[in-house]
Amino acid sequence: MSLDRWIALILLGFCVVYGYTSWFIMDASLAPFMxxxxxxxxxxxxxxxxxxxxxxxxxxxxFERNVSNTTGIDYRRLHEYKLGQAVLLLLLMVLxxxxxxxxxxxxxxxxxxxxxxxxxxxxxxLLMLPIAIISTLFVWYLVQVxxxxxxxxxxxxxxx
Amino acid sequence: MLExxxxxxxxxxxxxxxxxxxGGCLIGTFIGMLPGxxxxxxxxxxxxxxxxxxxxxxxxxxxxxxxxxxxxxxxTSSILLNAPGVAGTVATSFDGYPLAKKGKAGKALTVAxxxxxxxxxxxxxxLMVFAPALSSVALxxxxxxxxxxxxxxxxxxxxxxxxxxxxxxLLMTVVGLMLGTVGEGxxxxxxxxxxxxxxxQSGLSFVxxxxxxxxxxxxxxxxxxxxxxxxxxxxxxxELRITxxxxxxxxxxxxxxxxxxxxxxxxxxxGATIASFLGYAVERNIASKDEQKEFxxxxxxxxxxxxTANNAACTGSFVPLLTLGIPGSGTTAILLGALIAxxxxxxxxxMLDEPQIFWAVIISMYIGNIVLLVLNLPLIPYxxxxxxIPRNFLIPYILFFxxxxxxxxQNNATELLILIGFGVCATALKFADYPLxxxxxxxxxxxxxxxxxxxxxxxxxxxAFITARPMTMVxxxxxxxxxxxxxxxxxxxxxxxxxxxxxx
Numbered sequence: 001m002s003l004d005r006w007i008a009l010i011l012l013g014f015c016v017v018y019g020y021t022s023w024f025i026m027d028a029s030l031a032p033f034m035x036x037x038x039x040x041x042x043x044x045x046x047x048x049x050x051x052x053x054x055x056x057x058x059x060x061x062x063f064e065r066n067v068s069n070t071t072g073i074d075y076r077r078l079h080e081y082k083l084g085q086a087v088l089l090l091l092l093m094v095l096x097x098x099x100x101x102x103x104x105x106x107x108x109x110x111x112x113x114x115x116x117x118x119x120x121x122x123x124x125x126l127l128m129l130p131i132a133i134i135s136t137l138f139v140w141y142l143v144q145v146x147x148x149x150x151x152x153x154x155x156x157x158x159x160x
Numbered sequence: 161m162l163e164x165x166x167x168x169x170x171x172x173x174x175x176x177x178x179x180x181x182x183g184g185c186l187i188g189t190f191i192g193m194l195p196g197x198x199x200x201x202x203x204x205x206x207x208x209x210x211x212x213x214x215x216x217x218x219x220x221x222x223x224x225x226x227x228x229x230x231x232x233x234x235x236t237s238s239i240l241l242n243a244p245g246v247a248g249t250v251a252t253s254f255d256g257y258p259l260a261k262k263g264k265a266g267k268a269l270t271v272a273x274x275x276x277x278x279x280x281x282x283x284x285x286x287l288m289v290f291a292p293a294l295s296s297v298a299l300x301x302x303x304x305x306x307x308x309x310x311x312x313x314x315x316x317x318x319x320x321x322x323x324x325x326x327x328x329x330l331l332m333t334v335v336g337l338m339l340g341t342v343g344e345g346x347x348x349x350x351x352x353x354x355x356x357x358x359x360x361q362s363g364l365s366f367v368x369x370x371x372x373x374x375x376x377x378x379x380x381x382x383x384x385x386x387x388x389x390x391x392x393x394x395x396x397x398x399e400l401r402i403t404x405x406x407x408x409x410x411x412x413x414x415x416x417x418x419x420x421x422x423x424x425x426x427x428x429x430x431g432a433t434i435a436s437f438l439g440y441a442v443e444r445n446i447a448s449k450d451e452q453k454e455f456x457x458x459x460x461x462x463x464x465x466x467x468t469a470n471n472a473a474c475t476g477s478f479v480p481l482l483t484l485g486i487p488g489s490g491t492t493a494i495l496l497g498a499l500i501a502x503x504x505x506x507x508x509x510x511m512l513d514e515p516q517i518f519w520a521v522i523i524s525m526y527i528g529n530i531v532l533l534v535l536n537l538p539l540i541p542y543x544x545x546x547x548x549i550p551r552n553f554l555i556p557y558i559l560f561f562x563x564x565x566x567x568x569x570q571n572n573a574t575e576l577l578i579l580i581g582f583g584v585c586a587t588a589l590k591f592a593d594y595p596l597x598x599x600x601x602x603x604x605x606x607x608x609x610x611x612x613x614x615x616x617x618x619x620x621x622x623x624a625f626i627t628a629r630p631m632t633m634v635x636x637x638x639x640x641x642x643x644x645x646x647x648x649x650x651x652x653x654x655x656x657x658x659x660x661x662x663x664x
Contacts, residue, residue: 004328004592011331018338021353029350039617041348044610048338055331063327081384089383090580093559097576100567109560116556120383131553139564149212149568 008059015056019049088119104154109136161292164511168519172527177221181524184222185531188229193237194554197382198246199230200490200597201375205558207367207498208565216502217517221524223495228280228474228525231432232532235272235467236540240265248432248470251440255455255462262458269540270402271460272467273533275414279468280529282418283425283475288522290426291511295483298508304616304625308635310609313428313486315639317598319646320429326646329598332589336599339364340606359574366497368566368579369603373596374490375562376583379555381590386551402460410464413443421469425476428488432470432477439469475525481506482518486605490597497604 022045030040096112113132122128143149171177184206191202206226210219234249239256252272259268301309318329342353343363354360417439424435443465444455455462480486485507487493499506504514511518566579586596616625616632626632 002592003588004594007589007592007594008331011335014335015338018353026352034348037618038622039614041345041350041352043617044613045338045341045352048334048341052331052334052338055327055334058327059331082386083384086380086383089380089555089559090584093563093580094577096563097573097580100576101573112560113556116559117552120552120555122550122552128553135557143564143568149571151568 005060005062008056012053012056012060015049015052018045019053022046022049085119085121089116092116092119101152102156104156104158105140105151106136106153107155109139164515164519165288165523167516168521168523171217171516171520172221172523176215176218177520177524178527180218180222181225181528182531182535184225185229185232185528185535188226188231189233189236189532189536191226192230192233192246197378197558198374199227199248200370200494201378201558202226202230203491203494204367204370204373204375205561205565207370207494207501208568210498211367211501212568214502216499216504216514217520219498219502220495220517220521223498224478224521224524225528225531227491227495228471228528229532231470231474232273232276232536235276236269236536239268239272239463246432248436248473249466250433251436251466252463252470254440254466255457255459258456258458259460259463264458267402267406267460268463270537271406271410271463273536273540274402275410275417275464275467276471277529277533278414279418279421279471280475280532281526282415283422283472284522284525284529286419286422286472287475287478287525291479291483291518291522294479295508295511298484301508301631302616302629303612303619304629304632305635307609307612307616308632308639309484310486310605310612312635312639312642313480313484313488314598314602314605314609315642316427317429317488317601319642320427320434325593325595326643328594330643332594332596333598333602336602336604337606337609339369339599340603341610345607345610359572364578364603365566365570365575366501366604368570368575369582370494370497370600371562371566372579372582373586373600375558375565376579377587377590377596379558379562380583380587382551382555382558406460410460413461413464414468417443417465417468418472421472422476424469425473426479426488428480428486430473431489431491432473435473435476436466436470439465471529478521482510482521483508485510485608487601490600493597493601493604500604 022042026042026045027040030042034040092112092115096108099108110132113136114128117128117132140151140153143151144153172181187206188199188202191197192199203223203226206223210222213219213222230246231248234244234246235252235256238244238249238253239260242253242257244250244253256268256272259265314333315330318326318333340363342360344351344361351361420442421435421439424430424438425432440462443461444452447455447459447461451459451461477488477492480488481492481496485496485505487496496506504510504517562583563576563579566575567573589596589599617623619625620628626636
């Protein structure tokens with residue numbers, strides 16, 4: 001089974017859960033006077049769930065022929081791509097999300113930019129370090145002073 | 161109307177707005193040049209900046225500047241490197257790159273700049289004529305018609321998605337609508353599909369979703385499969401002048417393509433990309449025999465046609481956004497989201513209630529086109545240098561701006577994890593050829609669609625509004641036809657090609 005049909009299967013599951021919630025669970029909490037209303041909070045989701053189930057089944061059962069590959073990238077050749085780099089970058093992003101608050105903006109962002117370049121194979125340290133640090137400080141200034149959004153610049157244990 | 165135009169002039173010529181236009185055009189041009197990054201990711205990255213400025217007119221002027229700047233910038237890399245920066249400028253490379261190879265890169269860039277300028281400016285004139293006209297018609301619409309109109313818009317987007325893609329595009333739209341129902345609806349103060357999680361009570365964040373759908377997958381694709389450095393070597397740019405004869409030969413092309421491109425842009429789902437390919441094909445067909453041979457080998461007409469059409473289409477796509485409040489493309493959907501976030505609801509009332517926004521946007525398009533022409537003609541050789549920035553430096557920055565965009569919108573680190581999660585899902589969807597723009601359009605239109613549906617249901621005490629209002633009925637029939645026709649054609653193609661093994 002090709003990837004688009006696997007995804008259709010997953011989306012079908014999603015639509016079924018969504019539909020089950022809207023058809024059988026949501027209406028329980030509806031106030032009695034609301035039941036006289038021609039439209040309930042669950043009406044629109046009910047329609048959507050039916051549409052979603054029908055459409056994902058059409059794709060899953062292959063009623064529509066898949067003709068074009070518009071993105072120009074093929075998942076069957078995934079192993080030829082730089083999968084390792086992409087996964088490492090994703091992990092780096094998760095790490096950044098986790099440490100942004102406790103470590104503060106300046107350290108975590110400089111580190112993110114430097115490690116990101118390192119993952120992609122850059123080794124020109126003398127160029128990389130100043131660019132990362134200067135642009136971090138610049139963005140922090142822009143967000144904090146120009147846009148007026150507070151971001152903790154330094155780690156929790158140093159203060160502010 | 162004149163009063164509105166004057167108000168728009170006043171707003172658009174203030175120093176702040178001029179800075180927005182110039183800044184937007186510059187940013188758009190710079191990033192549009194980089195192969196692999198489309199206007200949608202740039203605009204997605206720019207939204208938090210635009211929203212935190214707090215002024216809706218400034219925000220949409222900035223974002224619109226980024227939009228047509230990106231389309232403009234994309235043509236430079238198409239011509240110089242044969243590596244189009246955005247899909248809308250692929251057709252530009254057909255004739256632009258051969259011209260550059262012949263040593264006429266300067267001339268090609270000039271033709272592209274002039275064609276873009278004329279396309280954008282003529283498009284803005286048409287926008288000025290058609291938007292108020294359409295918006296006065298749209299004022300007659302009721303909730304029921306609005307509901308039907310949105311259904312037509314959404315199905316048109318799916319119908320234009322291409323053969324074999326209609327069901328996928330529709331499914332993505334429905335998933336987008338489903339994601340839009342998460343949180344408390346405006347009609348009923350009842351939390352829906354929040355699974356008891358407090359953070360979901362206010363719904364999913366549009367900025368996060370936009371970043372996850374466009375910016376993150378595009379950046380990941382750049383990592384996975386680095387674009388080939390382009391077949392060109394970056395020819396030397398000299399001799400920017402074009403002769404009077406050349407100007408004469410492209411003038412009718414520009415005239416025709418501005419109009420055609422504009423109207424293609426107005427249609428929901430058909431944007432700059434379709435307009436540029438169609439413009440190229442039409443001009444090739446109506447050219448004389450001798451000129452036809454030139455197409456693909458460095459014809460000036462073949463370069464002017466797609467460049468004019470894509471810029472005119474960009475402007476055209478603002479018509480449904482500004483008059484009906486219905487976006488026809490992913491880019492205008494993001495603009496709509498940004499406007500809603502700033503408490504402005506685009507629609508027929510926009511021209512009456514907020515004339516300074518409506519007209520300032522249109523006036524700013526003239527200014528933007530002049531800015532692009534003036535900035536780019538003399539600066540092109542220097543701007544083209546940006547194409548040599550190594551991607552090892554670039555990609556971490558794109559990822560960082562994506563994360564930052566989601567973070568400063570919500571000031572919440574959990575939002576970043578949601579962004580990464582959705583981004584991975586979006587990348588998987590992109591691998592499987594599911595179009596992502598319908599999902600975002602569905603998500604943004606979801607609340608409005610449901611509100612109008614609920615209001616009509618209440619007014620007519622049930623679904624009677626479909627039969628009671630002929631206009632609604634007609635629009636809904638059009639929507640069904642739009643979906644069925646391409647599906648039937650695909651079915652026929654399938655029957656014809658029976659006997660050919662069907663993939664895996």
